[in-house]
Amino acid sequence: MAAFLDVEKVSKTYGRGGGVVAALDDLSLQVAEGGIFGLLGPNGAGKSTLLRVVLGLVHPDKGSFRLFGKSLREAPGVLRSVGGLIETTRLYPFLTGEETLSVLAGYAGVSCPGPERRALLARVGLEEAAGRRVGGYSLGMKQRLGIASTLIGHPRAVVLDEPTNGMDPVGIVEMRDLFRDLAERDGVTVMLSSHMLDEVQRVCDHVAILHRGRLAASGAVAELIGGDHLLLDIRPVEEACRLIGDAARPQPDGRIKVSITRDEAPRLLSRLTAAGLELYEAKWQGRDLERYFVGLVEEGGDDR
Numbered sequence: 001m002a003a004f005l006d007v008e009k010v011s012k013t014y015g016r017g018g019g020v021v022a023a024l025d026d027l028s029l030q031v032a033e034g035g036i037f038g039l040l041g042p043n044g045a046g047k048s049t050l051l052r053v054v055l056g057l058v059h060p061d062k063g064s065f066r067l068f069g070k071s072l073r074e075a076p077g078v079l080r081s082v083g084g085l086i087e088t089t090r091l092y093p094f095l096t097g098e099e100t101l102s103v104l105a106g107y108a109g110v111s112c113p114g115p116e117r118r119a120l121l122a123r124v125g126l127e128e129a130a131g132r133r134v135g136g137y138s139l140g141m142k143q144r145l146g147i148a149s150t151l152i153g154h155p156r157a158v159v160l161d162e163p164t165n166g167m168d169p170v171g172i173v174e175m176r177d178l179f180r181d182l183a184e185r186d187g188v189t190v191m192l193s194s195h196m197l198d199e200v201q202r203v204c205d206h207v208a209i210l211h212r213g214r215l216a217a218s219g220a221v222a223e224l225i226g227g228d229h230l231l232l233d234i235r236p237v238e239e240a241c242r243l244i245g246d247a248a249r250p251q252p253d254g255r256i257k258v259s260i261t262r263d264e265a266p267r268l269l270s271r272l273t274a275a276g277l278e279l280y281e282a283k284w285q286g287r288d289l290e291r292y293f294v295g296l297v298e299e300g301g302d303d304r
């Protein structure tokens with residue numbers, strides 16, 4: 001099966017002379033079809049530029065990319081199978097939510113009859129606001145309408161730039177459920193960018209971290225946040241360290257950090273308690289994406 005997206009050595013610079021910014025720098029990246037792919041990176045990392053390139057809105061200076069195995073030159077129509085939301089969609093304030101979808105479907109040359117429009121609005125939690133003018137919508141409601149508009153025409157994939165921008169916590173949870181539902185029930189590939197690391201961690205299957213237009217890391221979320229530790233509060237500490245061996249790292253607070261897999265834990269714990277040690281607490285401490293992300297950015301510095 002062809003990947004949803006295959007980016008090969010893409011570069012894009014903005015500006016001229018002394019003010020040149022390399023927004024994308026020889027970037028290669030693959031996004032498989034299916035699931036939810038998160039694009040992370042600090043401000044100015046190149047996330048929006050990449051999504052604009054993918055949607056055919058920005059032409060790269062160098063390199064190429066394919067959507068579902070096809071370049072835009074050989075098959076421009078492939079863009080019809082990709083819905084896109086870049087920043088806040090430009091919306092007409094005097095139209096209602098439902099009229100907006102009708103107009104946008106018309107621009108795209110796609111049929112989206114009334115029942116389908118209302119179903120799309122219900123899917124993003126706007127059923128009650130369907131007949132209200134968009135000028136009175138909050139930022140979060142406009143974002144929801146923008147997300148609904150990407151689903152016009154039953155795309156195989158949607159590309160969303162900061163889709164939960166401006167939403168309240170309840171809205172963010174609803175959108176997370178919607179993205180999962182799109183991926184799992186409808187088989188739509190969802191590619192989104194976000195600053196919210198914990199959101200990406202919760203909703204995405206795979207993630208790529210951009211830094212200065214380059215790929216800093218990519219992989220399954222579970223792999224990137226791997227490296228769990230078991231944190232033990234056990235006495236006496238010295239005896240526990242001796243029994244655990246090289247995997248034990250005593251901590252300043254008196255606890256012991258143990259690098260083992262989850263499968264190895266039950267045996268280790270029963271060995272320690274059988275040896276007469278007093279176990280007060282044992283808990284897993286994950287390496288979360290935020291610490292990983294911050295670590296990467298600190299390593300590389302970010303002086304742009």
Ligand SMILES: Nc1ncnc2c1ncn2[C@@H]1O[C@H](COP(=O)(O)OP(=O)(O)OP(=O)(O)O)[C@@H](O)[C@H]1O
Pocket residue numbers: 014015021022023041042043044045046047048049050304
């Ligand atoms: N139209 C433009 N003209 C000039 N420079 C631009 C333009 N668009 C983006 N840039 C610059 O390119 C770099 C990458 O910007 P981009 O918006 O792609 O990053 P981003 O990761 O999406 O950032 P943010 O999270 O702040 O939206 C930044 O330095 C930005 O200032």
